[in-house]
Amino acid sequence: MREAGCDRLVFSSTGAVYGNAGRDPIPESAAGPTVNPYGRSKFMIEQMLADYRAAYRFNSVCLRYFNACGADASGTIGELRDPETHLIPRALMALLGHVPDFAIFGEDYETPDGTAVRDYIHVDDLASAHIAALELLLKGDAGGVFNLGTGTGYSVREVLDAIRAETGEAV
Template structure:
């Protein structure tokens, strides 16, 4: 049996490939390398450079391998870019996912794990979000992901394809063993930006909004270590292989940190950094925190890295290693 990982040369996907190989899985990676890196794919995985929108490529891979499950990370993930170029997101995320799902049905692939996002909830009023909260995304990125969730629900009802859609909150950190991490230039993740700024790779960083009704006036988010996120995928695969039915689950720690607290965590390890205070951005909620009870209870997911300072430590270590790679 083989697991097909789309986007397996990217940030989260490459962590997934390492985890699967450690479990003895046979892994095929498909990535177009637009934002991923071929060196991030472990040699033990078979790498196919290509796009999931290429049906002939998918047919060949699925025809040559007995695919037990697809774990789907490929797609575009930058919210502001989705507003500027919505058609790119509906193409890369929604249309390409539809073609991938169609190929799974055609080749009898029985299991599908989807990389979704908390952005499907949109502007939220509840401080802790359950999966039953209304999904009302406010940008094309969130809508493109929600559309894929809808497709999976409909296809699972009509065909023998069970799925788990994992709604990520704020993914951060890097592989504790230093094998891979967030490597994409111009990334917008707060902890990534803060680490780059602290290491002098950016001239400064901005804090958007200091007048929220939070403990220090800045927005609160639920930051999850990428290795814990990957463990949720491992558990989702186990769940489906054991006969589990399709479900959607949040993946976060259930508590959050303010932007200023994140900056302080980085500064504890690097010293002070230049920070600019700016106005709120439209659509940003004051507090977005996951209720991940379903992942813990149904998928039996147990996080191991729920520590902001540890997340920052791993992110900084990877950022330094990445800088050395670029210089070398």
């Protein structure tokens, strides 16, 4: 990066760096211990960027995404997975008859309704955060680490209830 003259970077990290933090909202200072290789590798890169900043004045912003969801209204921002594995698009596909075997994975979590709780953030908000991070670095700021989520978790059942409320159909 130094040879190429690049002195700043926006890094897409993950909320998985927190492992099983067990609190909401999770402060950026609470990272580790991670519980899977994905979270561990992202946290290692964050640490490498911090070391690189200290050694070479290389500024970076690490954006810790939680559960990205949705698509831009124009259709230009979003993902298309085949097979689809994410809750919201899979539930909507089930309503359209494209997923005959829709099931809730795990109903024995220590949550009020027994299903997993996740913090969801829309892709438009992620795009806006990337622009804000780049603007921060362009102003000469050293950067930092920022969580990208709403600070509120929703259970699988709550998400399915919201889909039913919007569509009038139960998954």
